[in-house]
Amino acid sequence: MSVRSGPQRTADAIAKLRATDGDVWVSTAPTAGPAHLVPLSYAWNGERLILAAPASSLTVRNIQATGRARLGFGPTRDVVIMDAEVGGIAGVDDPTMAEVGRAFADQADWDPRGSPEYVFVLLRPRHIQAWRDASELSGRLLMHDGRWLFEV
């Protein structure tokens, strides 16, 4: 497999963020305690990753406690990994989430709106990496401190 350029990897990563056919592996931890990992459906509004999950879920509680998550988009031989900070959490029917809710329902294959136990979690990417195999480990950093490193 040929090694992709930075701009090509960035374009491929954005395509994965916009994909409508998969979930993302969401890894979180409490302030002090074991890592949690679940697959969740997602949407990307161009600047923020949007998750929907029950407010009572361990994932949401961990993100509330630490403000952080690490996300893995597969398959595992064509990955995008995102380190993100929380940019907002609110009930799915909160008026501030109207635009987010439309973006989520458009991209994901379900619509949590109307389920009051669910919240939308907005995540602000800080670092993004992408690689397919060992030959691509060099040059895997695509976003650093919130800035894309390549123009696409």
Place this chain on the structure above:
Amino acid sequence: MSVRSGPQRTADAIAKLRATDGDVWVSTAPTAGPAHLVPLSYAWNGERLILAAPASSLTVRNIQATGRARLGFGPTRDVVIMDAEVGGIAGVDDPTMAEVGRAFADQADWDPRGSPEYVFVLLRPRHIQAWRDASELSGRLLMHDGRWLFEV
């Protein structure tokens, strides 16, 4: 999609543990700090999951510190999730790892033996869940406290 029985899910989960064509998402955390997540190749010897990673990697250091990992086998619409405890860590060329090394090299698509910076990590599964979609969330527990719940 039809809802699989417990024995069927167990057989499918074991097949995924024995698969030769993918990696596993490995989620770990330090004693107090953010979750880490990387894809790693793996093998299953019937009782233990075997990972290989550099001794200096964050994944190995987190497992050494806490004794725990949570693992996600994809794709995300056909998952197996394992909570595991460490059952041993040693250099890939340590004599105690000879059998583990053969199992890993047979199943994974690379052989870390001869790379002294790498260790094998043996993980003992404690809980295993499997589901494909929301209809399978009920009945997803296949192993509890180290015991398979269904005969296959």
